[in-house]
Amino acid sequence: MGSVTGLLAVGAALGAAELAAGLTGSVSPVVAVGDVVVDATPAFLMEWAIALFGTADKLVLVSGIVVVLFVAGAVLGVLALRRPALGYTGLAVFAAAGLAAVLLRRADDPWAAAPVLVGAAAGALALALLLRSAGAVHGPGRKGPRASADAEAAHPQVGPAEGPGRRGFVLTATGVLAGSATAGAVGRWLPDALGGAGARSRLALPAAAEPLPALPAGTDLGIPGITPFSTPNADFYRIDTALTVPRLDSTRWRLRVHGMVDEPFEIDMDELLAMPLVEADITLTCVSNQVGGDLVGNSRWLGFPLADLLRRAGVRSGADQILSTSDDGWTCGTPTEVVMDGRDALLAVGMGGEPLPHTHGYPARMVVPGLYGFVSATKWVTDIELTRFADEKAYWAQRDWAVRAPIKVMSRVDVPAPLGRVPSGDVVLAGVAWAQHRGVDAVEVRVDEGEWWQADLAEVPGIDTWVQWVAEADLDPGQHTVEVRATDATGRTQTSERAEPIPDGASGWHSIRFTAE
Incomplete structure (x- = not known):
């Protein structure tokens, strides 16, 4: 029961903080703490997290912070059943950490502290209600085993299954849980719902002074599986x-x-x-x-x-x-x-x-x-x-990442799909290549480390976009490997030397294996 009390108190604090953040347009304490964690993380650890989790790195960090808060809350709830002051002290420590985080990153926001303070107050109120209900279940406490035996004799405990104290705690816990979830959901919904004249849905963009013509008809080759020229x-x-x-x-x-x-x-x-x-x-x-x-x-x-x-x-x-x-x-x-x-x-x-x-x-x-x-x-x-x-x-x-980082010439195989299966005979090979602000002059492919030959390039509206490429190969049944390399308009050909993305971009030829049947 103590761990449940602590979990629900932390949940109440987080839900109320999200609601306050939504109402004030400020940042939630969890995000503020996460920002500080990101700033303090050593470069090598951050690079490892990016490599391991990719675009899910933010979700992992926020989830980790929430898990830590709930674990700490569960421990504090157990302690608070015996000494309530410990529970309130724990909430105060959490609030202090949240205030420090928002002051470090959002000192210019007059409402930055509001979500932290509202969350701390809601957590303390929830803890008080839950402790009172828990006390009704366990009855008055005294120190020492003899005193406990005397208390049980004088005040017999009501069975957990049928006692009014147990039902009261369940009702209180349910109310706290429902209130916390509702507050958190509303807090997430409010920024869009309360959007006024400055909301994205109300912004009317003017037309360009000199609109560009439509894209050339040949920019998209229409090959199934190839990356579309324009990304939705x-x-x-x-x-x-x-x-x-x-x-x-x-x-x-x-x-x-x-x-x-x-x-x-x-x-x-x-x-x-x-x-x-x-x-x-x-x-x-x-x-x-x-x-x-x-x-x-x-x-x-x-x-x-x-x-x-x-x-x-x-x-x-x-x-x-x-x-x-x-x-x-x-x-x-x-x-x-x-x-x-x-x-x-x-x-x-x-x-x-x-x-x-x-x-x-x-x-x-x-x-x-x-x-x-x-x-x-x-x-x-x-x-x-x-x-x-x-x-x-x-x-x-x-x-220690690069300060001047021009994009390296790069190409990619989209078709066939990696480890895909295609009919033998004439096999379509296709993909995209890019070398922004220099333009792609040529794309070459080879199969099974054979001779390189040039692919056909699609149309492009200028030198700042990628380009689709396509080639065909007559292949016998079996496993095959296709590699691709591009050359930009300055004459620089994509290197085969492999380099990791950090500090100034990856390099190397892209290759995929597939099976012709």
Whole structure:
């Protein structure tokens, strides 16, 4: 009964904290603590977690924190049955840890402490109610075995199956559980339900000043199993350090541009949407993408040129880094000269014909073709500071990742599927290749380590997207291996040398085995 009491008290605290976070638009204590854990985690351990859990790393961390809280709560519940002060002290310790976490990461949010305080109060109330009900089951307690025997003689215990005390505890526990679950669910639902004029569903994007033409007819080869040229928003990969997706209000959003500039300024969403927006077809790639991996996607983006934004501020000589910051505090360092060299680097507001999804940076993010996302693709961006690489280190640079990370030329086999089975004879081989802002000049394939031959390339709208490729091979029945390599427009051919993604992107030829029947 003690462990149940502790579990339910912790559950009440978490549910009430989620509700308070939803009402105030702040972050839940679990997420705040998780953010601090991420910041304090050594680089090697973080890289191991990314490699082991992939895109589930955030879920694993949050789940781990919740499990620790419930285990500690179960222990405290057992202790609290004997000494209630220990239970309340444990809740106070949890609250202190939560307050420290939100003050470290959210000191500028006036409501940041509210979820912690509300959660602690709800946990204490639930503990008091449960302890009172538990006392009704066990009866008055006295110290010492003799006193306990005397108490039992004077106050006979009611059987657990039929006693009113037991029923009272069950009813109290059920009420606490239901209240906690409801509070938590409502807290998760509120940010969308209470969305006002700044909600994503109400944001109307203007048309581009000069809309791009439709994609060339030959961009998508239509081969079953090949990755589509345009990635649906729902299927676009998501990699970031945010434990929960920020739900920003576009009417409150501001972007500050400052640092080594002549005229610092701020803009809001109304001003941004009133600017002449442009469209660009750009493929993004995550540095964590392994050879043959799927952390890459292509979309048509809508936004304002970052170079024009910086020209408005007047970048001073020597400012070689654009240090951008997201709403959750993550920082990114982008080479200034890359943004200013004429490529379609955007402060984007639209993706795939609609406002940015929350998971991809609503209401505004950076998109810079040709660089891995960790040095270019800040989501939920709220601050851009012109500075120097020698003076400021961004989040991943502090962990010894590369500071200038151009995307390496890469290709992937999609068809046949790995370990798949296909009819023998003429076998279709197909996939995608990319070398953003240089373009793919050629793709070559070979089967069973034979001679290389060139694949046919699909059409592309420009040099900033991936390209589909296709080839055919006459194969006898049996197991086969197909390898692929690409060459970019500068003449650089994809290397066979294997390298892990960290610190500046994976390398190597992608190969798959399959069976022809």
